[in-house]
Amino acid sequence: MTALAGCSTSSNNADNTASSTSATTQETESTKTEQTQTEKALALIDTFATGDTDIAKELLAEDYIQHNLAYGTGRDAFIGSVEYLASADEKTTVENIRAFEDGDKVLLQTVYNFAGAGEQVAFDIFRFDNEGKIAEHWDNLAAKAEPNPSGHTQIDGTMEVTDLDKTEENRKLVEDFLYDVMQGNNLDKTPDYFDGDTYIQHNTGIADGVSGLNEALAALAEQNIQMIYTTTHQVLAQGNFVLAVSEGTFGDKPTAYYDLWRVENGKIAEHWDVMETIADKSTWQNQNGKF
Known part of the structure; x- marks a missing residue:
């Protein structure tokens, strides 16, 4: 009885351990996939710097709608841009300054330098669909300039979201x-x-x-x-x-x-x-x- 009890306990412990490990794995996988909309938008713009087309493909809806008039529309066109930047001699840099979320849209204020072409300050808006994919994009960009007459830059100032x-x-x-x-x-x-x-x-x-x-x-x-x-x-x-x-x-x-x-x-x-x-x-x- 003692031996059986011991075996039974060992078996239960193994089952519990396996169950616990499985639950932990599932939780880890769930945690990885449960990004906020803002985190997804930041991960997408970061692909300009990393060249990671797999991440871009995962985040974007296939029929992604592009409103930047210098680029083609659709997920494949975006991925093509990521591939082009990755092949450039000079690395693209991405520095996010501010990020806000409103319903199904995320707003980012970011400083880009695309393949060494010069720093640009941008506002990006990304809309998410019901499946959590990035489905649409609008933006405005301007060259980064010297401080204005009062000494402020295009990106400094208050950061904290309140009220x-x-x-x-x-x-x-x-x-x-x-x-x-x-x-x-x-x-x-x-x-x-x-x-x-x-x-x-x-x-x-x-x-x-x-x-x-x-x-x-x-x-x-x-x-x-x-x-x-x-x-x-x-x-x-x-x-x-x-x-x-x-x-x-x-x-x-x-x-x-x-x-x-x-x-x-x-x-x-x-x-x-x-x-x-x-x-x-x-x-x-x-x-x-x-x-």
Whole structure:
């Protein structure tokens, strides 16, 4: 009996160990696959630096929709870009600065240097489908510049996401600001959106303060250059950060505006942006449109 009991105990221990090992393995595998949307988006852009096409293939939906007009649409086209960068003489670098999530979309602010072509500051938006695959992409890019008149760069400044309970309130504030001020429908309301002259500016050519913005717009007007916002296509928000994707013109050229605002105590407090001229349709590598 003792021997049998001993054998029985040993068998149970072995079974328990095997069961525990199996459960641990399953848990480890589950942990590996259960990435957040933000983690997936970051892993995807990192393939530009690593050249890992297997990761790109795993993350992307086959019918991936591309709105960067310089590239073809679809998963295979993206993988082709990764392969091209991997074959380049100079390595591509990817430095993510900020990352936010809003529903099925992830927003990334990143500094890229594609195969040594020079540093670019970018906003990327990735949409996820119901299966957790990256299904669509929009972006705006601009060359990295020297600090602006107030000494700020395109990427420094506040990093922390706060006020998650105010996400929708802050989204509405920016939507109203776009309509009233940026689209010029109620310019007399401009002071309502700011705490006096307090406004930290990261635009490469504009100084801090509402006064700095007004001075820059006046200088453009003297050169007969207008910055016009006509349509807002997306407004993404997480806590105190709100990104707006708008369409308009700058100096009569069709322009995509990506504006990231930080809201503090119900007022617009800080601003980052990337403006990009929309390429002529004859040069488009896909027909999905910029927006």
